[in-house]
Amino acid sequence: MVTLTLNDPQRGNALTGGMLATLCCALERLRAESGVRAVILTGAGSAFCLGADIGDLAAGVTELGESEQAGGEAVRVWYERLDRLASVVRGIRGLPCPVLAALNGQAAGAGFSLALACDYRIALPRVGLNIAYGRLGAGTDSGMSWFLPRIVGHARAMELLLEQPVIRAAKALELGLVNAIAEPGELIAAARAKAKEFAGSAPHAVAASKRLVDESFANSLNAHIEREHETFLRVLRTADVRRGVAAAQAGEWALFEGD
Template identity: 40%
Template sequence: MSAELKASRRDSTLILTLSNPGALNALHPDMYAAAVETLTTAERDTSIRAVILTGADNFFCAGGNLNRLLENRSKDPGVQVATLDGLASWVNALRDCPKPVIAAVDGAAAGAGFSLALACDFIVAGSSAKFIMSYGRIGLTPDGGGSWFLTRSLPRQLATELLMEGKPILGARLNELGIVNRVVPDGTALDAALAWAEELARLSPNAVERIKTLIREAQTNPLEQQLEAEKDSFIACQRHADGKEGITAFLEKRKPQYK
């Protein structure tokens, strides 16, 4: 069987499953285009309230296929450029998706698999799940935004250790460091992510999308610009139907019903 990205639905949640039997769900360029197309479609589907990225057979992802990388050495460099551009498009699609995206990690997330998990809004990990930036150990450097995400989430010295040494770090430790949101018993990461997605589905889709945008913009905006962005977003939400429903429900002491 070949590598593929499987898409399925559970109520209002879209589940994207990395599948590459016999290769620990190693990535393949075919997955990249499929992921971008699926996420783009999900953006327009109002019945989808959350997205989960997980791996088949209780293992998240081993990263890139090293045999394919060796083969690419004999090909035109443009082949590898196209592959990395495809991965970057997937990472951007995860970041830009207006729906909350949860990574459900059991087993391990290595290399670009770790980068994809970092690109998600939330990470749920099994208690013994490992996260590995193993590039330096095989003479390579990170891709998929791994260096960008970690240097914005951790002190420089710790980010350097993870990126340069490439030693595994447990999800429990990343939870302590604020990167992994929740640690659950092994084999239950997907179920926990689905339960969380159901909670998120009850929030205002408009507010969720705007909050995600504000978080992304805050990475680069100076304070004054961010204050302006918050003001514009607040007023837009206040005038949106979700804002009316949320405020009214709170005053009436009932649960809001967002459409």
């Protein structure tokens, strides 16, 4: 189990260039480490992540406004910034193990998207989830408009994007935007307990489930069933399946090793 902490509390753990680069590197290393069974993502201080740094955003808007042509240098720089942010989201989704967001405080804009990219979200009661883009007059980024309709449905996603509310933990739980609420002082312990539970599952099966769920929205039913068949047969060849079957026959729980 690994815990990643966004650690720039004075700026609300904003996604600066440095923060994004560090997070991308950490996610790449984790993907290469086969022994990692679960990852917890949380924030230092009172916020989980307030999204883009407002100073960086202001400077970028000025640069873009001064660009003389749509294909100018400022546009290229902006695209690179957005792509770095997208790389973090892809990195979270690409991990084969469960990723849990331990929401210690507000998640706003792209910070909210990072939370949605995780497989499981546990929040403190005081947490607010803030779409935030409407306040800035901006469109969504970092997968916000992809994750929301998949979690809450099309109609509710549009309602949230139009109304731009700050969604408190209790309401987020009702909507399915968080999976659980932890008592103050118990957030990380609760996240670790859940991560330990997830880590007991067979890694091949977990990775397959993550891939299949993500692919399901792009596939027809017949095509997706074929993907399930392929995945099932591939996983069936693993030693973990043999352990699971033998344990089930003995009326026991298997200890999966990831091979």
